[in-house]
Structures are given as structure tokens and as C-alpha cells.
Amino acid sequence: xxxxxxxxxxxxxxxxxxxxxxxxxxxxxxxxxxxxxxxxxxxxxxxxxxxxxxxxxxxxxxxxxxxxxxxxxxxxxxxxxxxxxxxxxxxxxxxxxxxxxxxxxxxxxxxxxxxxxxxxxxxxxxxxxxxxxxxxxxxxxxxxxxxxxxxxxxxxxxxxxxxxxxxxxxxxxxxxxxxxxxxxxxxxxxxxxxxxxxxxxxxxxxxxxxxxxxxxxxxxxxxxxxxxxxxxxxxxxxxxxxxxxxxxxxxxxxxxxxxxxxxxxxxxxxxxxxxxxxxxxxxxxxxxxxxxxxxxxxxxxxxxxxxxxxxxxxxx
Amino acid sequence: xxxxxxxxxxxxxxxxxxxxxxxxxxxxxxxxxxxxxxxxxxxxxxxxxxxxxxxxxxxxxxxxxxxxxxxxxxxxxxxxxxxxxxxxxxxxxxxxxxxxxxxxxxxxxxxxxxxxxxxxxxxxxxxxxxxxxxxxxxxxxxxxxxxxxxxxxxxxxxxxxxxxxxxxxxxxxxxxxxxxxxxxxxxxxxxxxxxxxxxxxxxxxxxxxxxxxxxxxxxxxxxxxxxxxxxxxxxxxxxxxxxxxxxxxxxxxxxxxxxxxxxxxxxxxxxxxxxxxxxxxxxxxxxxxxxxxxxxxxxxxx
Numbered sequence: 001x002x003x004x005x006x007x008x009x010x011x012x013x014x015x016x017x018x019x020x021x022x023x024x025x026x027x028x029x030x031x032x033x034x035x036x037x038x039x040x041x042x043x044x045x046x047x048x049x050x051x052x053x054x055x056x057x058x059x060x061x062x063x064x065x066x067x068x069x070x071x072x073x074x075x076x077x078x079x080x081x082x083x084x085x086x087x088x089x090x091x092x093x094x095x096x097x098x099x100x101x102x103x104x105x106x107x108x109x110x111x112x113x114x115x116x117x118x119x120x121x122x123x124x125x126x127x128x129x130x131x132x133x134x135x136x137x138x139x140x141x142x143x144x145x146x147x148x149x150x151x152x153x154x155x156x157x158x159x160x161x162x163x164x165x166x167x168x169x170x171x172x173x174x175x176x177x178x179x180x181x182x183x184x185x186x187x188x189x190x191x192x193x194x195x196x197x198x199x200x201x202x203x204x205x206x207x208x209x210x211x212x213x214x215x216x217x218x219x220x221x222x223x224x225x226x227x228x229x230x231x232x233x234x235x236x237x238x239x240x241x242x243x244x245x246x247x248x249x250x251x252x253x254x255x256x257x258x259x260x261x262x263x264x265x266x267x268x269x270x271x272x273x274x275x276x277x278x279x280x281x282x283x284x285x286x287x288x289x290x291x292x293x294x295x296x297x298x299x300x301x302x303x304x305x306x307x308x309x310x311x312x313x314x315x316x
Numbered sequence: 317x318x319x320x321x322x323x324x325x326x327x328x329x330x331x332x333x334x335x336x337x338x339x340x341x342x343x344x345x346x347x348x349x350x351x352x353x354x355x356x357x358x359x360x361x362x363x364x365x366x367x368x369x370x371x372x373x374x375x376x377x378x379x380x381x382x383x384x385x386x387x388x389x390x391x392x393x394x395x396x397x398x399x400x401x402x403x404x405x406x407x408x409x410x411x412x413x414x415x416x417x418x419x420x421x422x423x424x425x426x427x428x429x430x431x432x433x434x435x436x437x438x439x440x441x442x443x444x445x446x447x448x449x450x451x452x453x454x455x456x457x458x459x460x461x462x463x464x465x466x467x468x469x470x471x472x473x474x475x476x477x478x479x480x481x482x483x484x485x486x487x488x489x490x491x492x493x494x495x496x497x498x499x500x501x502x503x504x505x506x507x508x509x510x511x512x513x514x515x516x517x518x519x520x521x522x523x524x525x526x527x528x529x530x531x532x533x534x535x536x537x538x539x540x541x542x543x544x545x546x547x548x549x550x551x552x553x554x555x556x557x558x559x560x561x562x563x564x565x566x567x568x569x570x571x572x573x574x575x576x577x578x579x580x581x582x583x584x585x586x587x588x589x590x591x592x593x594x595x596x597x598x599x600x601x602x603x604x605x606x607x608x609x610x611x612x613x614x615x616x617x618x
Contacts, residue, residue, distance in 0.1 A: 007489035011519070029447030034490055145409070222334055222405070259545045259576045268515040268548045269485050 001083050001110070002058035004270050006035070008278045009056075011267045015282055019050055047076050054079035054106075054285045061085055061159045065092035069099060078105025079285040085109070085167050085305070086298040088159060093295070093302035100295045106284045108291035109298035111171040113226055113241070115273035115280070117261035119172055122228070122239035126176055130246060131232030137210045139173060141165040143224035145216040146190070146197065160196030162187075162305050166214035168226045170301045171293060173203070173210060176230070180205050182304060185311035190217055201308045323616045324567065324594030325609060326398060327363040329373035331600035332356040332382065333405070353378060357385035361393050362605040367613035370396030370475065372537070372567070372596040374403040375460050380467040387469040394471050398535075398567075398596070400478045400513050401460050428455060433462050450498045457502065476535050477503055478511030485516050493527040500533060509565065511535035516548055517566075518557045532563035539570035540592060542577055542585035546570050559590050567594040579608060583615045 002020075009015050019039040022028045032040045039050065044067050047055065055077045057067050065087045071077050080100075086109050087093040100107045113119050126134065143165055158164040173180060185201035197217050203210040216224075227240030235248035244261075247253045265275040284291045360371055360382060373379040379399075386393055411420045428440045439455035442448060457477065464474060479487075479499065487495045496512075503510035510533065514520045517538035524531055540558070544551030558566065568589070572582045586595060595612065599605040 003486065007486045010491070011489050026447070030449060030452075033447065033449045034492065220334070257576060259543045259573055264544065264546075264548050264550055266549045267485075267489065267519060268546070269489065270482070272548075 002056070004274055005056050005058060005081075005278060007269055008267060008275055009282070012279060012282055014286060018052055019047060021047065044070055044076075045074065047071070048074055052077045054081065054282070057082040058110075059083075061163060062088045064088070065096060068096045072099040072103045078103055079107070079281075080105065081108050081110065081281050082295075082298075083110040084112075084171070084298070084301075085159070085163050086295055086302055088163070090299065090302045090306040093299035097295045097299050106281065106289060106291050107295045108281045108284075109293055109295065110277065111168060111293050111298065111301075112271075112273050112277050113168045113172055114175060114293060115276040116241060117258055117263045117272075118239055118241060118244050118256070121244045121256055121261055122230075122237060123176060125237055125244070125246060126230070130234070131230065131237050131248070132234035134177065134208055134230060134232045136208065137173070137177070137228055137230040139169045139210065139212050139226070139228045141169040141212075141214040141224070141226045142218040142221040143216045144219055144221045145224070147217045147219045147221070161214050161216045162196060162199050162308060165216060165224055165226070166199055166212065167301050167305065169212055169214065169228075170304045171298070172226065172228070173212075174297070174300050174304070175293070176228070177205060177208060177210070179300070180210065180304065182307040182311050184315060185308040186315060187309070187312040199308065199312075201311065203304075323592065324370065324396070325368050325612050325616070326370045326372040326396075326567065326594060326596040327360050327368050327605075327609075328569065328596040328598040329356075329371070329379055329382075330598040332359075332378060332598075333374070333376070353381035353385050357382045357389065359599050359602065359605050360395070361386060361389065361391060362602055363599055363609050364393055364395060366606050366609035367617065368609050369594075370398060370473075372398040372400065372478075372569075374400045374405075374480070375464060376403040376406055380463060383464070383467040383469075383472065387467070387471070392471070394473065395468075396473050396475045397464065397468060398476050398478060398511065398537075399460070399464055399474075400480050400511075400537075401457065402480055402483070404480050404482045424456070428459055431459055431462065433459055436462070449495065453495075453499065454502055457506075461506065474508060476509040476511040477506075478513045478535065478537055481513045481515050484512045484514045484520070488514070488516060488520055488523055491523075493523075493529070496524075496527070496529060500529065504533065509533070509535050511537060513537040513569070515539065515546060518549060518553050521557050521561055531561055532565075535565045535567060537567045537569050537596065540566075540568035540586065540589060541571050541573040542582060543573040545573035545576060555589065558592070561591060564591045565593050566591055567596055568592045569596050571595050571597060579611055580615075583611060587615055 006017055010017050017038045019041055020031055020035050021041050021044050022031055023042060028040050055071055057064055059067060064082050068080060068082060071080055087096055180203040183202045183204050187196050188198040189195050190197045199214040201212050225241050230237045238245040243255055243257045245253055245255045263272050265272040267275055281291055428436055436455050436458040439451045439458060443452035443455055500510040512534060539546035547554045568586055571586050572579060586592060597608055599608055
């Protein structure tokens, strides 16, 4: 993800890519050829001499905490973007939030699905009470990453399926419905290595029940996909990465694809939402604004993940 | 109407890989039949019989297998080939399975050595020794060209090789004019037209003009459709730049906006665009292949 963000930042007006930090010497040698106008460094501490306005942390999840702490405590930068999840535990996430409150600046976590036109349309429909009082939802996060190979131990470096993919469904659910309590949870592995491959859990909030189903061993999900079916007093709202569908009682369903939702961007790399995400963070950093989702908000996802793991252990 | 009537008509391979840019749900319900090389090869040949000039495809085990099936079919199918490299999806998937870029690099090095392609091996060694991006690219391209030629046989004509959209757009974003120059020179020396698949047509044209790289030496494959889908920054801006460029070889992709538009209205729109020299469309059923290319021939051909 570091490369995608770097490329997009390089085309944004008012942004100069100043430095790239990479531990691997071999990778640095190649990157030096690609990023001719940026400094190439091997240690985040060396960023302190560069008078930076913002830093993107796109390293593996277990290193987010140490890097974010260093950036704040050494006064390297105040505006920080961290790829999801914010940290590898809720305790670490809370500590990063404490630093963010103390040092100020703009902070954001890369929950890119908040920048999908489909999920934005769904959020707008929910806010307009399109399906009336929301009573229940079912959400999924599926990919076929390990559907064929079954080599899910490799996925351990990505933090397990909950941190890798399920976190997007959790973040969107928090965005749509507010705080949630975990009721029951089950985690399964396809291999003996104890990898976290299938996660199913149920949540509750005031007058609302929800169900999550997450797997990276789901055949035919060529690309990772997150989706919701939300039931309300007036009908059902379905949304995923590609479309939004509103089914009101006694009415013909309405469906909107990306095509209908103004999905174009100034520069398209990967998916259009990466551009919107980076543009959002940069604009708010320039104006000392509050980005969404910020660290406080993203820490709630880490809290739910911790609760799911704890509930799953209780249920074993 | 377009100033040039006859256009290059190409079969695209997205349906064979189970790709739908309208919705993943749609690609899942479309079934597995089109992912089989035998059936995909048949669809390409039916398209060819009905007016398709060639095949635009990502280079993967599946598409190489399709080429072998066509070669071995015994039918006289002389296709123009427009491969797109690398097949990013497969490389990202492998990187996930093999533990990231280092694992992927080791796999590629092994494949290079076992290919016994001396030229590619020399480029590869040079790339490793000097951390040279151009040599690495040449090693990779040499390896892929040899795989395509051996799969397609002599009856196919390797017209161009296009850089995948992600690579084109990343190198554009990083202002790597030297990379584009090296790619154009290398491909031209191989007797092929260098091609670039991009999701940022306007940005690419602007950059090429700023760098002084002639657009007349290259092929650009970019989305053009009535819905403005994937036409960044906007349909209007893409149309404006398209109409102003000189001697372009632009191939329109996503012309049906991933099935969002009906074929007739989609093709009528393409016919109004000046400077579009070809189209690539995916087909997933035999009748779909027949009808689509007949319609394309009727509306865009002589």
C-alpha cells in the first residue's frame, strides 16, 4: 500500500513526496531509482531532520504502534496517516490516541471503504431514514486469498482475517450504527497452525442486532468484498463494494451502481477511493482539520476486534 | 462520425478470468464455464469468425493455455495479439501466498532460470547486480514474449505488448519518463508497437506531450464509454483530449461500461469519437460473441 499512496501523493497538488523509509537494503536500492526526488532512509528516526508536514505509516500492523509513538514523542510530525488497523491491540490503539490528543494535528486510519461511493450512498440513505428504524443487519467480508492454497499460516503476517478484512466491516458498522457490544463470537482455522481464517460474531446495540461473517477462504471472491444487508421498519438496504439496493415494502427495488454515483477521480490508481482517501487526509492536514476515520474512531474497531477474540476464547 | 471508418476489433479476456467491473456478484453468478481454456478458446475463435481481428489479454497460465488450444484447434485462425503485462492480480495473489515481494522475486528468479532463456537470464542478472529497474523490466518482458510466442505459434501475430494499467499509472505518477522511453525503445527493437493500458488517459497524454515522447509510436488502451465509467477525471475531459491528439492509436476498452450499457447504444457512442482506432470487448457466451462482433463490424467496420 505504501507504493500506491506514494504515487497518489505525488500527483496531488500542494504535496511533495520528501522521503521514503524502507528497512530492506535491496528494496531501497530499487526504490531509489523510482523515487528520484525523495530521500531514501532506513530508519524512521532519521525522518526527524526533514521538517515533514505529514507521514504515512504503511508498514505491517505489528509495527504501527512503535512508529506512531516515535513520530509523536520525537516531535517528527503531527499529521499522521496509519494504514488499517491502527494497532495490533486495543491497548496500543488507546495509547496512540493518547499521544494524538496530547500532540494534536490531523490523524487518520486507512479504512478506505469509507471512500467508496456505494457505502457513502448507503450512509446517506440511512441518515435520511430511507428504511425507517434500523432493526438488524448482516455483514460479510470475504476473499478467496487462501481459498485454493489453504496456506493460511502466511496470512498470520497480515494479522489474521479479522484485522485484514473483517476490520473494514466493523469500521463501516460503527460508522453506520454507532457503538456496538459483542455478544457471541467464534473463530475457526482451516489449518493446524491456529491461523484465524473464519470469524463469525454477533453484536447488539440499543434496539439493533447485527451479525458478522468473515473469511479469506471463500471460493469465487476473486477480489476482497464487504457487504451489508440492513433491515429497517420500512424495508431493506443492501450495499457492497459495487452497488447499493433499496427495497421498500410494496415498491420496486432501486439499485445504484458505481456508474450512477459519480465515481470519477482526478487520478485513478488501484481503486478510485484511494485517491479520495489521500485527498481527504492531505486537505485536512493542510487546514488542521479533523479527518474521518481518525485514531479515536479507528480505536473502536480495535476494541471490537479485541472483544471478539476474547468472546471466542470464552466460547471455546 | 469518426474520420477513420475501419477499426481494430479485439476480444478481451476479462470474462475468462471471472472479472466483472459492474459487480463481483455478477461475475460469480456468470458461472465457471468461461474460465475453462477450451471454452474460452472457442469463444475467441467464434469472435474471430464474426469479425474480431485479434485478442487482447493479460498474460497468465489461463490465457497462454487458450492460445495453445487455438493453435492446436486445426482451424486457420490468424489472430493479432495484444498481450497486457504483467497480470497484476496473479502477482499480488502470489505475493500474498509467498510472503511478499522477496518471495515473489525468488519465484520469478527460479522461473527465469528454468526457462533457459539466455537473454532473459542475462537481463535478470544485470538487474540483480545493479538494482536496475530497466534491466529487470527487460528480463521480464523477454521471458513473457518467449512464453507467448511458444504458446501462440507462428500463425499468430504479436502486434504489441501493453503495460498493465497499474504499472503504467504508477510510473506516470512517479514521473518516470526514462522508464517509458526505455520501454518504447525495447518494444520497438522487438518489432512491436509499445502499448500502455491506462486509467488516466488525459494525464498520460499530458505527460507524454510534456516529456516530448511522440504519441504516434505507441498504442494507448483506455476506457471510453457513454456512461463515463472509469473515464478519469471526466468523460468530457477525456473526449476533449482525444479529439485533439495527432496520429494516435487509441484502443477503447470498457466500452459497455462493464455491461451497464446496452451494446447498440454503447457502440453508437464509440462511433462518434474521433481518433479511436480500435475496441476491445469481453464475451462470455457463444451467441454473445457472434452478436457482439457482428454489431461491432456493422457499426464500426467498413
